[in-house]
Amino acid sequence: MxxxxxxxxxxxxxxxxxxxxxxxxxxxxxxxxxxxxxxxxxxxxxxxxxxxxxxxxxxxxxxxxxxxxxxxxxxxxxxxxxxxIVLVPEGRGIFGPMTVAENLRLGAYRVRDRREVERRLARTFELFPRLSERLGQTAGSMSGGEQQMVAIGRALMADPKVxxxxxxxxxxxPRVTAEILETLRRLNQSxxxxxxxxxxxxxxxxxxxxxxxxxxxxxxxxxxxxxxxxxxxxxxxxxx
Amino acid sequence: MTNSPATTSPDAGPPGLGSEAEGTPARSGLALVLGALPWLVAAGLVGAAGYLGGYLATIVAFALIYAVFVTGLNIFMGFTAQVSFGHNAFAAIGGYTSAVLTTTYEWPPLAAFAAGLAGSLALAGLIGWPTLRLKGHYLSMGTLAIGLIVYEIAVQWESVTQGYLGISGIPSLGIGRFEATGDRQILAVLTAIVLLGAFVVARMRRSRFGRALSAVAGSEEAARALGIDVARYKLASFLLSAGFASLAGTLFVHVVGYVSPEVFGLHMVILAFTMLYVGGLGTVVGPIIGALVISLLPETFRGFRDYQDLGYGAALILLLIYAPRGMAGLIDLAAGRKAS
Missing domain, CATH: 3.40.50.300 (P-loop containing nucleotide triphosphate hydrolases)
Known part of the structure; x- marks a missing residue:
């Protein structure tokens, strides 16, 4: 259908x-x-x-x-x-031993076109500039807020409809929550x-x-x- | 569900992946030196074995064959975080197929190896397909059963395997007119195969396939939510590791020239587990250094005579207490990389 x-x-x-x-x-x-x-x-x-x-x-x-x-x-x-339909699971579900870059790339796992993956990475960094400075860091060693950014960023790499x-x-x-929700508001407005x-x-x-x-x-x-x-x-x- | 951890159990993931963090230049220089250390130690041991020959060469040759086996097991257990107690079955199929085809039917070793590999992969697919879809320990139990069944077949099917008597007179490793005879040639061939295996695994780890396996290892549910076909990747990992096991079985029968059921018994699994954990689960060099150390360790305690086993056991316990992530993990720690 x-x-x-x-x-x-x-x-x-x-x-x-x-x-x-x-x-x-x-x-x-x-x-x-x-x-x-x-x-x-x-x-x-x-x-x-x-x-x-x-x-x-x-x-x-x-x-x-x-x-x-x-x-x-x-x-x-x-x-x-x-x-x-892409899920950011409770507890974030990020892959702790992997780097930020590896986590993000896994979000676009189904995309084989490299240029498309790079384009989505660039878009994710626009939204979360902090992640672009931490690409080589293992995701498990980041703060809770940063991990949530990785989780949302990874989901966005899949270019979700919902x-x-x-x-x-x-x-x-509370301050970090506000930051995350502000990002959500921007995403929703876009x-x-x-x-x-x-x-x-x-x-x-x-x-x-x-x-x-x-x-x-x-x-x-x-x-x-x-x-x-x-x-x-x-x-x-x-x-x- | 509300108290789930902030990350998908970083401790349970493959430890080797943590080593990809980029450190400061000075630190990465040190890390490079320390990272090369296990390779240098392994090269030194193999070199010494080639130079001295004799008993040491025999032990190191066995260790290299085990290194192939454990490298394969590591793909499934280290990178994919699954458990198999039955990889000895695939080594047995590879080994016995090579033994029977090269002696009774006079096939060349390479063709016999290919036949054994096909048999191992067919069996791996047959048990992997239904069990890998299940969660938990079904697969582990299934693999344990298959290891025991293949052992029993090797004992009972006397017309082909000659039972406990075993098959002797198996030709040496060879391709075409080249035949590896003598310690040095055998060690050289085995070293080349081990390095090739390590290269394949290192490339795999950094590929899309390797990242998908790591995701499955990290959290099956999170991997599924990303659209990763978990069952398919587990099966691919299982087949790949079974292929390595089959190759190890073939190498064994050609190097020793003889095979009996005990060679591929449950003790092979226990030995391989020890090598994998001592060397470092989920690292490229871990299986190689683990195989060499565990093969040579009992020999270093030979001077203790009656207390040899005690010394060996104590050394193992100390290693696992002070290097719970294996020797490769110990080096990561020394290099100051963040333990993930």
Missing amino acids: APDPHAPLLQVRGLTARYGHVRALEATDLTVDRGELVAILGPNGAGKSTLLRAILGLVANTGEVRSEGVVLPRADPVAVASAG LLLDEPSLGLA GLSVVLVEQKAPLALELAVRVHLLSLGRTVAVISPDQVKSHDELARYYFA
């Missing part, structure tokens, strides 16, 4: 995922259009990470995931990644579609066009960020 340029970049219908016999995600829907940043909020264990991993096919799942109308296989992460980010602020100082999973609600509310609230593996509400201005209001949605 040919891609339909008018269909959403990412459309998830009734996605259910389980770890063994434990259901971690129940019939979840999610739609991301061009240039949208959609946030997924919820407490620990709500199924936020599972949602992203299920979209990729990294966890056993059923349901339907489409990109530009094309149905993506449910147990083939390579095919999903090739379709331009970037899935799993708690980029995890374990980072047209990149993003699904952002966060536990820190205020950060996500600032950037998102829509917010999905997850609890115990279910979507409890899909709201506009204007509807909630405080933690208390957010809490009300959960207990409503």
Whole structure:
């Protein structure tokens, strides 16, 4: 089936995922259009990470995931990644013993044209100038914020249609988190579609066009960020 | 999931990859000298063996054959971070195929080697294809089984392998009219093969293929999320390392001129593991220096007589305590490179 340029970049219908016999995600829907940043909020264990991993096919799942109308296989992460759905996993998933350069090049692993890889590298350095000074450093020896930059940079090397980010602020100082989110804002403003999973609600509310609230593996509400201005209001949605 | 580490377990990754960090010029000069050290030691040992000949030459020849075997094992265990207890099976197939075809059927050694290699790769594909898709220890258990099965076949299939009696009268290594006879020629041929193997591995490590293997070693899930076909790379790594094992088996039977099932028993796996860990997992020179040191170590304790095994054991324990990343890792440390 040919891609339909008018269909959403990412459309998830009734996605259910389980770890063994434990259901971690129940019939979840999610739609991301061009240039949208959609946030997924919820407490620990709500199924936020599972949602992203299920979209990729990294966890056993059923349901339907489409990109530009094309149905993506449910147990083939390579095919999903090739379709331009790229995940920055929780905990960053960078390769500690490898250098920054090797990590970044692995992001463009599927690209065989060297000039294209160099072009993407240059674009990544525009976004994260600090990385261009650290190319030979082993990624594992960098600070948490720099590692997150490597992780996001590596995902961008794949030239994603939709970037899935799993708690980029995890374990980072507030100042570093702000820097990372500012980069995300710029990326999003330049047209990149993003699904952002966060536990820190205020950060996500600032950037998102829509917010999905997850609890115990279910979507409890899909709201506009204007509807909630405080933690208390957010809490009300959960207990409503 | 929330308390996953900030990086994909840097300790579990191939240690050798850390050595690619670029240091200051003075430091990289020192690193270069120290990096050359294991190569120089290896060259010295092989040179001495060639000069002195006799028993030392025999031991060093065995060590070089093991170096080929361990270099292959290192591709799978060091660079891809998988475990195999059954690579002796591929050495046995290579060795026995060479032995049978060159004696009973009078094939030239090179053609017999090719047949053995094909057999080893076929078997590796057969067990690798289903098991490498599974996570955890299924593959390790599968490889252990295959090593034991091939050993049993070598014992029981007497009409071909002559059982415990073994096959003797296997011709020397040779291509066309050239035949490697005498210690020096054998050592020269083996050294050339070991260096070629090391060159292939060094090139592989820096290639796209090598980076993909490192990614699989670092985190299978992160590799998958990047669109790397993890199962395919694990299989390719398994086949490549089985090929090295098969070559080692062929070399062994030609150098010794005799083969019996014990040669490729479980003790071969244990010895190879020791060489790999002592030399340095995930480094290019590690398997070579490990094979030489572990082959020569028991001999250095011969003067202890009854306490020879005790001395050897104590030396091994000390090595693994003070050089947990192997001798190649020790040199990285001395050169002040950042341990990753």
